Amino acid sequence: MTPEEFLQHVAHATEREDLEEFERLGHYFEQGGAQGHPFEPDIHLHGQNPDDPQEANVAASAANAWARGYRLSQFRKRMRAGYTGPVLVSEGDSWFQYPWLLRDTIDNLMEPFAINSLGAAGDTLSNMLAMAEYREAIAEHSADVFLFSASGNDVLGGGDLATLLHRYQRGMELGDILRHDKVEATLARIEQGYMTVIREALAVRGSLRVFFHGYDRAVPRRNGKWLGKPMGELGIPSGMQALIAGHLIDLLNQRLHRVANRFPGRAHHVDCRGRVGTSVGSWYDELHPRNPGYARVAALFEAQIRQSEEIAPPRPVPPMPFELDNGEPVTALDRALERMEAPEEAIIDNLDSAIIGAPRGTHLTAADLQILDDYQELLREANLPDKDRRLRARRHMVPEDDERAFERILGRSNLFPVNFLSRGAAKAQAVAKIQLFVRGGIPVGSGSGFLVGPGLMLTNNHVLSSRQAASRAKAIFNYQDDDSFQPMPTQTFDITGDVFFTSDRHALDFTFVSVRMDNDRGETLDPFGSFTLIEESGKAVKGEPVSIVQHPRGDRKSIALRDSTIVGVKGDFIYYSTDTEPGSSGAPVLNDQWLPVALHHRSVPHPDKPGVWIANRGIRISQIFRALREAAAAGDQDALEVLRLLGADEGDGAAVPSTRPLRPREDMFIPTLDSSLPVDGTVGVSEAAFAVDRWDGVAGYDPDFLSETIALPLPEGRRNVREVNGRPDLPYKHFSVVMHEGRKLAMLTACNTDGTRLKRLRRSGSWRLDPRLPQAAQIDNEAYRHNDYDRGHLVRRVAPMWGSEDDARFAMADTFHYTVCAPQHARLNQGIWLELEDYILDWAEENAAKVSIFTGPLFRADDPVYRGLVQVPADYWKVAVAETPAGLRAVGYLHTQKNLIPTVDEAFGDYRTHRVPIHVLAELSGLDLSAVQGFDVAGGGFEAMAAPREVRGPEDIGL
Structure with missing residues (x-):
């Protein structure tokens, strides 16, 4: 059976929850593969060459997929059979998942508990942080306990034990051999990673209990790949090697015990030292216990879990009858399968x-x-x-x-x-790790990819070869260390396959694929930029x-x-x-x-x-x-869309x-020059302006949209308003923009939103100048290139997208005009301000309500000048007026630090959003907001005296 066929069978068995099939598939594994990572199984598939590193990588992926699917099937069947005990989620390396050959810690714990196991042999702490699968699993299953095992591969993953040690010289003691600066830096990185994992897990479920361990004292072997060989090459006597390995394990456990003390009663360090044994016979290899040792480690975990939760053993419940899924088997798993025969990569x-x-x-x-x-x-x-x-x-x-x-x-x-x-x-920010999955959410293999246009990524066909494979893959950005060598917070985005154009791997071997522009955490792709092709x-x-x-x-x-x-x-x-x-x-x-x-x-x-x-x-x-052009000429719609997104x-x-x-x-350096030299084919972010007649018959903001007339707010005497054809506003589909004549930015946007008719279409569009204004009266892309400023939509893209699909697309395109945005620092545009806009739209949709939303910057004389082009506003305001069963309700918001946090001097620091009385916004902006002040929910309450209330979540929006 080929690796591809093996993984197809694994996916099929997972879908059917066929434990007998998993047992049969397990017999394809044999002992003796070449280990690619220290905490990785010594395993290969029957018929493979055990000495080939490439085939060892294939075996490791196949073994992890098999174990993940087997355990997932066991978990699902047990939960459906009426399990009433505590629900556990586990994440870890080969101490938590050593497929088939050994009965590891989780294998033992799955007898008393129902465990959703996410572990993968050979995994690293940094990769667990990047994927953060445990967050979703904890939330999905309302987990009571989270088990965690990591850090071994982070220390030894590159075979780098030797970097922690000095070469042995006669007379050295243990403390002389250690490179204390390197050891401390490694432990600090691990501690920071554990702290992040625990905080994220507890943030998902406050009642959670977290249990983690730091291994037992390993026993080096002569020429052992991970311990004995590197220490032997440094001349360290065999009698000292066990002392050094044990001392490093002690230091790790001490550091993890300190981590647990920072979360009293919620995080628990399970000290496994002494549970496996000090004889070589107690260990399967240099780093993994034999079955009795794993059983003793599992017993220690179980005792501490029951003690902390005071959980009685679950009552036996008779299994409930259920039917197997006899549907069609899954086809074309994805490129993760074909990766098993991918072209080689090498030093x-x-x-x-x-x-x-x-x-x-x-x-x-x-x-x-x-x-x-x-x-x-x-x-x-x-x-x-x-x-x-x-x-x-x-x-x-x-x-x-x-x-x-x-x-x-x-x-x-x-x-x-x-x-x-x-x-x-x-x-380099535009380069991402592409994580591949097979059916059932089982990770298997990865590749690299890079953004080349808005929501468009380029990678190999042998990484992603089909839309189906793409729809089960994710792009992970910022999976790297910061300047302090600490893991950066990663951001993960779905690869959608909505746009997909590929070339066979045996031809040009490339794939263009679409990536969702935002994720479930409100983060966007915009800060990562893209490469120009x-x-x-x-x-x-x-x-x-x-x-x-x-x-x-x-x-x-x-x-x-x-x-x-x-x-x-x-x-x-x-x-x-x-x-x-x-x-x-x-x-x-x-x-x-x-x-x-x-x-x-x-x-x-x-x-x-x-x-x-x-x-x-x-x-x-x-x-x-060339391949794109040929396909586009033949009418391929994906090729045409890729060319459009590339700006070609x-x-x-x-x-x-x-x-x-x-x-x-x-x-x-160029002795002969022709008169017809090619020029740079790049195209900027801006696209050609629409024709002026695009807005013939478009009314813009409708003051009679709600049950009472709400006039367009303007400054007294239309001061600083740039009029266009006698109007104070530029009308767009379902919204209007009032431009400031001197600042070249919008002083006000006014949008009508119908929550009963919203169309949440996939984000698309390129930024354009408005042809109704001279170019010199607008701030274009020069203010946004190569910096931390976002083109901050003053009208949220989704807000005017209602009515027919054509109307929604028309409105979305209108929001991508430079007149509708302002330079907003990424920490403003992608933080609570973005969330606030989403809260308002979600509220309108959930309550089937109409809302008129007014937004604008506060122009101040001391706003910083950027590139000699624009004064960047530090403060922004918003007023939402909603139709409710009790009549109109209006709420004012201010996103600022200068007005409310006067001790902060830096222009762009810790932004916060506050609810404030609308009369305060009128005073600050100079706009006539009297039409909405009568509906202000602040009324005579706490906000009437201008006391701010911070917006922290949906419960604070006030509608």
């Missing part, structure tokens, strides 16, 4: 000219031989035939202020502008360095920075020597201008050394565009001549 061996003409080993496939032939042909070439042409194309692709760019491309200079690093760090050729020149931002082995984001060069360009592919590992597939290959030159997809094998890799290969961006026109992609003069010293 690249030193390039050796001897490989030219070397004998070919029998380990090479036909595809490998073709790739190797292409690569060796490039090595034979002294220069690329089209090098001069490619150099000419590059001249317009370098920053204006980087005069030495061409010298570096030709290998004559290593000098860089210092912003090279900051620009790279900003671009340039269609024309010439972005890569032989000998030029390239970098790859990637998630190797599905781990935290890494970068291979300028440590390799382009070997050559041949056909659809670029060859280079950057290091990669499994999980790097789908990463961008970047030149020194941080432009993607290729999509990474596989490695080049050594001709006669199995498991040795001599280069990497990526798919050229220009060839990806629908023509044939022909280059436009450039008349730009040479930059200083460019002529030194």
